[in-house]
Amino acid sequence: MGDLAARTAPYRAVLASRMRSQRSYRANFALDLASSALVGFVELAEVWVIFRSVDSLGGLDLAAVVLVFGVADLTFSLADLAFGHCDTIPTYLRAGTLDVFYLRPQPLLLQLITSDISLRRLARAGVGATALVVGLAINDVAWSASSVALVALALASGFATFAAMFVWAAGAQFYLIDGAEATNAFVYGGRYAATQPAAVWDRPLKAVFGFLFPMAFTAYLPVVTLLGLPGPEWMPGWLGWCAPVAALWAWLLALLTWRAGVRHYQGGGG
Amino acid sequence: MSAPIIETHELGRDFRVRDGVRRRTVVAVDRLSVRVAPGEAVGYIGANGAGKSTTIKMLAGILVPTRGSITTCGLRPVQDRRRLARQIGVVFGQRSQLWWDLPVRDSFRILAAIHSLSPVAERERTDELVERLELQELLGTPVRQLSLGQRMRAEVAAALLHSPRLVVLDEPTIGLDVLSKQRLREFLVAERRTHGTTLLLTTHDMGDVERLCDRILLVDRGSLVYDGTLAGLSRTVGAQRIMVVDLASPAGDLVDVPQTRHVGSEGSGMRQRLAFDPEATTAARVLAAVSERAEVLDLAVEEPDVEDVVRRVYASRR
Amino acid sequence: MFVRTYARLFVAGFRRQSTYRLAALGGLVANTTFGLLKVALLFAAVDAAGGQLSGYDVGAMSAYIWISQGLLGSINLFGRTDMAVRIRSGDVAVDFLRPVDVHLATIATEVGRSVFALLPRGLPSVAIGAFVVGMSLPDDPAAYVLGALSIVLGIVVSATTVYLVAATGFWLVETRGVEILYMVVSGFFAGLFVPIRLFPDWLHAAATATPFPSMMMYPVDVISGRVDGAESAGLVGLQVFWLATTIAAGQLATRAGRRRLEVQGG
Structure with missing residues (x-):
């Protein structure tokens, strides 16, 4: 235990200082929290506007999609809170922050991840959490030990999968000049995809956001499994249980991309 | 002579650059063979683009050499980067290791945690650096409010907090006023005297070289063209x-x-x-x-x- | 003379943008990805509604999606501008020394940048949409003329409206709150993710009481042919109204802001 405390001390010191500095400008922090909540709320409204005009979409009714939104937005917001700064690595490269990381005796990626934290995302996570609770209440969930386990598994895996997306984007941007928009297509496009019923996707979209970047596994598939709905083509109803596998795959992709990116930086970049 | 603290053998580094549509290779460092003994103070000088920063990045494990070999503090910089980080301190004139929105004191505390200093070691070393670099007044000031001279002193303290054996300074006095330069040089001389620290600095300032260095490495287009004392260099070129x-x-x-x-x-x-x-x-x-x-x-x-x-x-x- | 000055500023904005070709490519990837996801969801919604959703069939929905995606690089939905930075830093005092109208010069530059963005982002988005998904477009050439006019009006209204956000900086120390509010509301009311026709009536009424639908929703409705001739003309009329309103407000704000700078010594 003491060993763990000692090993994590460097990271805790940095994170504690980031949190202090964000809360120290109270007016700014309150504004950040409010705006973050508003963004989450408007995104929920967009889903609501579409689903209110039809009975069901991709096999989900409004109640079910609120649950999908809740899981996706809560896990994305928490991943954004902890990992969201990773994909701004071009700024770190320009400011030489990455070179400074090299001079410290911790792994680069861990330093990057723990170099900042966006507490304001808590507000948006609050919107997601509310949608999740409402979604669980208004849907006809057959509560049992296994359904509780499924929800817990979905939340943990969703968080891990979105976190991996930010790390993947950071690694990819060592290669891509001005590549932030290209990676955003999959990180933030991925978040948008995660709130959709994957049943409406055609095959190429299923390949990209169902499996390559496993967004369907973050919220939609666990909800399909939880509510006992039939899955769409390629995605049987039990696939929600495989969310942790998807998270592992996302991390494998992220770590390989990160490693290649760092090699590229050390070998080719200046 | 004890084991060298820096040893390079036929060290070389190329960059591929895009030149319009065509790609070409630029040799930044070429066939650099140098030994630096512990306790030496070496001025690494040359024109802009002579390969100084590239060499420093290879020393610190940031860049991988294209050719040849390098050991720093007896370690391979890229493979043993994390062990090396405990023995080397680098001051980049242009990039900050401090947290710009925090008071100087907080940056020191975080760095002490990063380098796993014991509470006693942290207190003793911080006190020593604060006194010698005259940082007492600045400890409570956020870094972004420091003047350039003040910030540079804080940067030097940050890089030396973990008592590295080797300190690399990249243009440490650039842009500083006469008094700030003087203070910084006096500090480095004292640090070297008390702790036997090895210094390697790149500079455009002759005052730095004269007052701090007992050996000069001069590079031209990536190659070493002079290795010796300043007096010897002046004699050679009739300065x-x-x-x-x-x-x-x-x-x-x-x-x-x-x-x-x-x-x-x-x-x-x-x-x-x-x-x-x-x-x-x-x-x-x-x-x-x-x-x-x-x-x-x-x-x-x-x-x-x-x-x-x-x-x-x-x-x-x- | 008057025209030439603003023409040059327009060209400068245009040129500066052309240096970011790789970023433009990345933007196109993002545009297309989001477009395909919108297609999946909204087409399914049209199907679920029986082939016709609030006046949109699949072809019109496709036109909505790809034209709005194409306009994304030209319409400021973020609320951040160079002008806001210049006002905050006080650099705007230098702008006031030049013999041009600061308000109109800013808008000319901004519109130049935006019109350029139509080339690498707008046209390819529409082309990809037409090629991959297919979309319905009007047969009547007059609709295109009106559509082009409507798009240009939309771009200008975006520049004149976001200028007002920047102008609050003459009075507020920190404009970030206004920018964030603009960002959240503008995308939603401009019809970025859902056409505002799908809104419930009260929300639709709220949206039409703002200049935001003039930036994106109306041009898209006009050029996609979702609305007919008379209604199209009405929408363009609304755009002109919002253009006049925002320009008048911008002129007043700039003059008042300048007086404030002069009084306070900038």
Whole structure:
């Protein structure tokens, strides 16, 4: 235990200082929290506007999609809170922050991840959490030990999968000049995809956001499994249980991309 | 001689750059073979683009060499980066290791945690650095509010907090006023004396080299062209000093002062510039000789600057 | 003389943008990805509604999606501008020394940048949409003329409206709150993710009481042919109204802001 405390001390010191500095400008922090909540709320409204005009979409009714939104937005917001700064690595490269990381005796990626934290995302996570609770209440969930386990598994895996997306984007941007928009297509496009019923996707979209970047596994598939709905083509109803596998795959992709990116930086970049 | 703290053998580094549509290879460092012993203070000088920063990045494990080998503190910089980080401190003139929105004290605390210093070691070392770098007044100030000179002192303290054996300084005095430069140099001299720290610094400032370094490495287009003392370098290229004298009344050009060369006159001879070789004569003798010929109101002796020395070396090679 | 000055500023904005070609490519990837996801969801919604959703069939929905995606690089939905930075830093005092109208010069530059963005982002988005998904477009050439006019009006209204956000900086120390509010509301009311026709009536009424639908929703409706001739003309009329309103407000704000700077010594 003491060993763990000692090993994590460097990271805790940095994170504690980031949190202090964000809360120290109270007016700014309150504004950040409010705006973050508003963004989450408007995104929920967009889903609501579409689903209110039809009975069901991709096999989900409004109640079910609120649950999908809740899981996706809560896990994305928490991943954004902890990992969201990773994909701004071009700024770190320009400011030489990455070179400074090299001079410290911790792994680069861990330093990057723990170099900042966006507490304001808590507000948006609050919107997601509310949608999740409402979604669980208004849907006809057959509560049992296994359904509780499924929800817990979905939340943990969703968080891990979105976190991996930010790390993947950071690694990819060592290669891509001005590549932030290209990676955003999959990180933030991925978040948008995660709130959709994957049943409406055609095959190429299923390949990209169902499996390559496993967004369907973050919220939609666990909800399909939880509510006992039939899955769409390629995605049987039990696939929600495989969310942790998807998270592992996302991390494998992220770590390989990160490693290649760092090699590229050390070998080719200046 | 004990085990070298830096040893490179035929070290080389290329960059591929895009030149319009075509890609070409630029050699940043070429066949660099150097040994630096513990406790040495080495000035690493050369024109912009001579490969200094590239070498430093290879020393610290940030860049992988294209050719040859390098060991820093007996370690392979890239593979053993994390172990090396405990023994090396780097001050980049242009990039900050401090947290810009936090007070200086907080940055030191975080860095102490990052380098796993014990509470006792942290307190002793922080106190020592704060005292020697005169940081007491600044500890509570957020980094973004520091002047350049203040920030640089805080940066140096941050890089030295974990008592590294090897300290690399990349243009540490650039942009500093005379007093700030002086303080920083005095600190580095004292640090080296008390802890036996090895110093490697790149600089454009001759004052840095003269006051801090007992050895010079001069690079040109990635290759080492001189390795020795400053005096030796000045001898090789005949670096001269210039005495500028302001006279009481207009005078003819002072072309007959022994061991000097008349370089120029302004204001009908009221101000004259004489070049002399410090190896052959002294400023005092030159002044005495000038005083025999005219009444001197004021004088100044200009040091040859690094750029000038470098230019002469480069010129002699081309 | 008057025209030439603003023409040059327009060209400068245009040129500066052309240096970011790689970023533009990345933007196109993002545009297309989001477009395909919108297609999946909204087409399914049209199907679920029986082939017709609030006046949109699949072809019109496709036109909505790809034209709005194409306009994304030209319409400022973020609320951040160079002008806001210049006002905050006080650099705007230098702008006031030049013999041009600061308000109109800013808008000319901004519109130049935006019109350029139509080339690498707008046209390819529409082309990809037409090629991959297919979309319905009007047969009547007059609709295109009106559509082009409507798009240009939309771009200008975006510049004149976001200028007002920047202008609050003459009075507020920190404009970030206004920018964030603009960002959240503008995308939603401009019809970025859902056409505002799908809104419930009260929300639709709220949206039409703002200049935001003039930036994106109306041009898209006009050029996609979702609305007919008379209604199209009405929408363009609304755009002109919002253009006049925002320009008038911008002129007043700039003059008042300038006086404030002069009084306070900038």
